[in-house]
Amino acid sequence: MSRVYFAPAFTPNIDWQSTLPGRLDKILERLDIASELKDKRVCIKMHLGGNVGYTTVHPVFVRRVVAFVKAAGGHPFVTDILESALTSYERGYTEETIGCPILPAAGRSDKYYHTYPVDFRNLKELHVSGEVVDADYLISLAHLKGHGCAGFGGAIKNLAVGALAGSSRWSLHMVQHTEQYWDADKCTHFADGCTICIDACQRKDMRFADDNLLHVGFHECDFCGNCNEICPTGALSINEKIGDIFQEAMGISAEAVMTNFKGGNAAFINLATNITPFCDCMGMTTPNLVPDLGIYASKDMVAVDAASLDAVKFENLLPNTVPADFPLRDVEGHLFKKIHGTDPYLQVRECEKRGLGSMKYDIEEVL
DSSP, X not given: OEXXXXXXXXXXXXXXXXXXXXXXXXXXXXXXXXXXXXXXXXEEEXXXXXXXXXXXXXXXXXXXXXXXXXXXXXXXEEEEOHHHHHTGGGGTOOHHHHSSOEEETTTTTTOOEEEEEEEETTXXXXXXXXXXXXXXXXXXXXEOEEETTTEEXXXXXXXXXXXXXXXXXXXXXXXXXXXXXXXXXXXOHHHHOOOHHHHHOTTOOEEXXXXXXXXXXXXXXXXXXXXXXXXXXXXXXXXTHHHHHHHHHHHHHHXXXXXXXXXXXXEEEEEESSOOSSOGGGSOOOOOSSXXXXXXXXXXXXXXXXXXXXXOOGGGOOTTXXXXXXXXXXXXXXXXXHHXXXXXXXXXXXXXXXXXXXXXXXXXXXX
């Protein structure tokens, strides 16, 4: 059983130590990692968001993690993908506000990375960002939220996608297109102009492009199957297996990233507040799906994501928080599956299968 520390968002007392920043301080102490940080170059990997999104991890929380690392004798830096790192000041992240440098994970040209050979569909190698690989210690500081391809984003997604250079992030998102889901020989679009499937798509994520191919945006697709059923020639076979492929690839990527931090040189913190349907890369913020939960933290990446997911319950869904063009599917499973059509636990099971942690955990509450 892995230990997961949980600080609830509820504040019974009117003092700052009882609020989440104060409880984060206590969680950092409970993790008992201070002795592991001395003289270490500590990578704090987080998602710095984009455009006008405002529910990423607030700079107040980042600064407290940075201060903890410094007090332990470590040398922290915050890192994220190139675009988010370079524009982070627009969302309140600067060296002055958080207390340490902010570095593009693969350098300012997005070409500083280490190559790891893999063999999965279109993925033959993964480019793991150099600043992450070069660190002595890793702290994942993730914001819990939904994600179109992954179902949700927590510690695993923060690393499996966010620690890759742009070239590999693109390849990772293209892995779903390696599954045959459109039969060009059966399709009559180029013969008679049929667009029945495109017109029927609730998410408006299908189009015929200049390359004479059908393009489907699987970040938006929820695998409802309407297009398959309405196609008069049976040319389509879009199904949930396509979503599963992406999460399997995430497990492979997470394993590549974590090979650099063997021996327990990592800690994982999920801020489960402002839990929105979409990834912070969308560059916008929508209402919270459920009430704020709090902070989950562990030395086990798999356990912290399992615990975080378990706490996001469909029965706690707040009214009018799911955008009208993303209607909930009437399917069994997690709230995020009802929104995005893919089981969010798949990535967690994939990482457990690869020895990156355990889905069996116990919770220790931190007040």
